[in-house]
Amino acid sequence: MARIPTPPQEPQDEPETYVGLGAEAAEDQARARGWSTVRAVPPGAMITMEYLAGRLNFEVADGVVRRSWKG
Template structure:
């Protein structure tokens, strides 16, 4: 993979730690920790592969986060 051409200001936060949290609480926590964008997706959602620095992606089912990842 090519190096990132600019320094990102991503939070020092573990996206996987959001699993099991209610969606609303996870969104509030993410924003308070510095994520600029929080995207909540249904399971098996089709998403583009572009990487956006500062974005936290959350997969949620039944109002509970099941997965979190950067980008």
């Protein structure tokens, strides 16, 4: 029988710390802290909502992170 895969661990990092940063600086910081995927979207964009461990999402307006969440 096949083993059940272990999901990757997420960095011990709070998404709120990215709010207010410039989008490029926030992405660089997130990758340096261990996030495997960083997704930046404009406000109101339609996105998939499945949870992906190791992904950090940014809502970016005028080049600044307005909201950030895991998955």
